[in-house]
Amino acid sequence: MKKNYNMQITFKLLTNEEAHIIIPYLDIMNSQKVPMDLLKARFEEMLSQNYEAFGIYDKDELVGCFGLWHMTRHYCGKSLEPDHVYIEDAYRSKGIGAQLFSWIEDYGKEKGVTAVELNTYVENFPSHKFYYNQGFIARGYHFLKKI
Template structure:
């Protein structure tokens, strides 16, 4: 395995839409998902692909922001690695990479959300040094 993480331009980013659709628990129609994703790319958001050699095996995004309580931060979003590549250390390598990338950008905090029922992710994030600090609430209007 030769794992690399590649920043995607706005023109390239649509290659990860199938992964976003897999994670699409709200069952948002693809045309709306694509439109939202394109809008995200115009904000403080970067899309990345995960490759094994030249084969696409996953994706993630990073939101950049400054928060009053923790300063400059990154928020990993929609982290996805294909099933065949899980439990091989790629996730840990990815989060080491994100931390180094954040330090280069002057980031002091990494925050993220994960679904309450996604217990394997909770264990993974605890093992990466994250602590649960609250709940993410959502209200559709």
């Protein structure tokens, strides 16, 4: 893997007022084609729950985003769930994802978290390989039924 030593990657917790800057990335990942007004409304609601929005920056330039859900699960204790991880194409395959998940683990440890769990789409094979390489194991299937 080639490293770009000019990059200065940081992960920044966004305030609720700043968080709207990642909505274009959420729209790119919007495979369900949720209308923009509904996507924005849902995101606003997420910000009022156990959720934090983060920007991924190269110096001062926004190059990606992710969110973290905070929860306690009966089977693993206090956990973080990364959500909607997105890194711009030009920044992929440069080690940022590994750096991000190392950062998430450190952040979680500071918050007393005992596990990190996540969902990924079944057809997203590159992400599966990445998460296995980060030490994650597949423990089940995520089912969804719209009502």
